[in-house]
Amino acid sequence: MLPLYLLTNAKGQQVRIELKSGEVIEGELTNVDNWMNVTLANVNEYKSSDNNAQMEVLKSTEIYLKGIYIKYIKLQDDIISTVKQQINSNQNNNSGNKYNNRKYNNNNRNYNNNQGSGNRRNNYNNRDMNRRHNNNNYQQQNRRSYHHNPNSNNNNNNSNEYSRPSHDGTGGYVQHHTIFNNDNENKVEF
Amino acid sequence: MSPLLKEYLNKKVVLVTTSGECFIATLEGFDKSTNLVVSNLTNRFIDDDNTESNILSHVQLMRGSEIVACGLYEPTDQETAGESRYIVKAPTIHDTKNRVKDEHLVWMKVAEEKVHSTTKRRKLTK
Numbered sequence: 319m320l321p322l323y324l325l326t327n328a329k330g331q332q333v334r335i336e337l338k339s340g341e342v343i344e345g346e347l348t349n350v351d352n353w354m355n356v357t358l359a360n361v362n363e364y365k366s367s368d369n370n371a372q373m374e375v376l377k378s379t380e381i382y383l384k385g386i387y388i389k390y391i392k393l394q395d396d397i398i399s400t401v402k403q404q405i406n407s408n409q410n411n412n413s414g415n416k417y418n419n420r421k422y423n424n425n426n427r428n429y430n431n432n433q434g435s436g437n438r439r440n441n442y443n444n445r446d447m448n449r450r451h452n453n454n455n456y457q458q459q460n461r462r463s464y465h466h467n468p469n470s471n472n473n474n475n476n477s478n479e480y481s482r483p484s485h486d487g488t489g490g491y492v493q494h495h496t497i498f499n500n501d502n503e504n505k506v507e508f
Numbered sequence: 509m510s511p512l513l514k515e516y517l518n519k520k521v522v523l524v525t526t527s528g529e530c531f532i533a534t535l536e537g538f539d540k541s542t543n544l545v546v547s548n549l550t551n552r553f554i555d556d557d558n559t560e561s562n563i564l565s566h567v568q569l570m571r572g573s574e575i576v577a578c579g580l581y582e583p584t585d586q587e588t589a590g591e592s593r594y595i596v597k598a599p600t601i602h603d604t605k606n607r608v609k610d611e612h613l614v615w616m617k618v619a620e621e622k623v624h625s626t627t628k629r630r631k632l633t634k
Contacts, residue, residue, distance in 0.1 A: 319537030321545050321569050338574075354543070354571070388571050395566035398536060398547065 319398065325350045325391070327401045333358070334392040335383065341375075342367045343383065354385030513538040513578065520581040522552055525574050528603040531564070532581050542572035553598035576604065 328347050335343045335356070342365075345358030361381045362374055516535045523531045523546070530553060533546035549565045608614060 319545055320539050321537055321543040322539065324537060324545055325569060385571075386573065389574050390571060391569040392565050393567045393569060397567050398545075 319401070322350065322352065322354065324393070324397065324401060325354070325356075327404065328393055328397055331394050331397065333394075336367055336389045336392075337383075337387050338389050339387075340366050343381065345381065348380070351385075354388060356383050356385070356388075357381065358383065513542075513544075516578070516580060521546075521578050522581045523570070523578050524576040524601065525570075526576055526604040527574075528601040530598075530601055533568075535578070536567075539572075542575050542578070544570045544572070544575065544578070546570060 325347070329349065331347055333345065333347045335358075337343065341363060343358065343361060343363050345361035347356060348359050349357045358381050359379060361378045363377075365375055513535065517537070519535060520532055521535045523533060523544070525531070530551070531546075531549050532552050533549040535544060536547050537545035545567070546569075547567050548563055549568050550563050
């Protein structure tokens, strides 16, 4: 479970953030970005994290906090199970879907869904080849750019199991899906 | 051996932070900047007041810049034998900030020495 992924899924929840200065900020998470900069709503600021010395300093409707200034973020207790549930329910929705809405053009769009914690996610690599490749999962260890927090609809991978290594010579991980093929010209083969 | 924390996922790990604090937690997730998602965070060592190590937080996201080290938790012989964990007394772990006492005085002296040495040289060449 990537930290930023978890944070993105924590939007709308109450969080408690301790800063590097020791101050504590409590509020409702409205937005996160790749650098962990956050915006919070209905914010309370406290001078320190000990419950004895707590002095409520400031109350504001919205606050923008730079990610580099964060020490840690306390989340709700049930957040991990909630997020995992979300993932599982999205998988169940997607595995039966027809792939009409997926446009595989010739622009090589690397949808880099790198979830490094042992989850293999889909990297949609649109290649200009004779046949269309659906769902080629490329384990790109060296290409870690921004954590692309995916719209969970695009995640077709069961987060609890590893994908099998593919034997089609691409060197990646391929997930096998049932394809409802409505294109007559291009047959998809695995 | 893999440099990734993948090996430690869902295991109990010991964390050391830049503030010199030591925790035990279960590693739920990580990323390349070592930002960690941990659950059931507790202090590694117990004070004399507490008899039990309380859970400091159930789910927490720790920023990678704060983390010094993260390793697999292996209970010491004392801990496993006594059947109570975290029985080890807290050693002093310093924070990572290099604080020198009265640092401004040190620098003042340095500046003085510098001026002193340059004036000396001028006298010699004259």
